[in-house]
Structure formats: C-alpha cells, structure tokens
Amino acid sequence: MSLKIRLARAGSKKRPYYHIVIADARSPRDGRFIEQVGSWNPMLPKDAERVTLKDERIKHWLGEGAQPTDRVLRFLDKAGIANRAERSNPTKALPGKKAQEREAERKQREEDAKEAAAAAAAQAEAPAAAEGEEASA
Secondary structure (H helix, E strand, O other): OOEEEEEEEEEEOOEEEEEEEEEEOOOOOOOOOOEEEEEEOOOOOOOOOOEEEOHHHHHHHHHOOOEEOHHHHHHHHHHOOOOOOOOOOOOOOOOOHHHHHHHHHHHHHHHHHHHHHHHHHHHHHHHHHHHHHHHHO
16 A cells, blocks of 8 residues: 555635645545545635644654655655755746747748848849949940
C-alpha cells in the first residue's frame, strides 16, 4: 500500500480549508484517509498561523514510507521536517506552443510585406531609369 501525505479539501464553496492527511494513494481526494496530521487555512493572512502540523506523527509516517505531495512538502520544508529540492523552470515564462507559432507567422508576413514593398519600389525605379537613358540618347 503506497501512502501519501496530501491535502483533503473541506470548507464551503469559495471558502477553502484543507486537512493534511495520510491516505492510500488510490483513495479519493476527500475520501477515506488513515490519519489527519495537520491543517491549512489559505483564507488567513500570510502572517497568521495558516498551517498547523503534528510533527511527531508526520515524522512517523515519513519513516513508514509515506510520500508527501509537492504542496505538503513545501509546508514540511518550511517547518524543517523535510527538505524540498529547489526547482528551476526557465521556460515557465515563455509563451505556449501555439502563441510561438502565431508570432513566427506574423514575423514571416512582415518580412514578406517588406520584400514585396522593396520589389515594387525597385520595379518603379527601373522604368524611370530606362526613360532617363532614352532621353539622354
């Protein structure tokens, strides 16, 4: 049985409150769990006590092989119970694939328009230059 330390949602609509629970990985998010080991109230201000943890029980379950989810691991790292490796995602700020394709198409259209304008200007100058040569002859 693979165990997870994860969040189970409670609270009413648009007023979230989460319990930090130990549960089988196959059980539903808000369904059956083994033990409640903390809570998180995201509605409180950041300087208030938003997260409460039962340190001893969490250490016990980590020793039993329970894997915390990313959000819970952030809480445990802040409390000094577990270490969360820093992540780096340099491509996070880049636009999506479709947006990049649209940008490339837009640039291509602009280049084509510039080339067409340059060709039209060159074509307009060619007859004028030919007329100048005939006049001088």
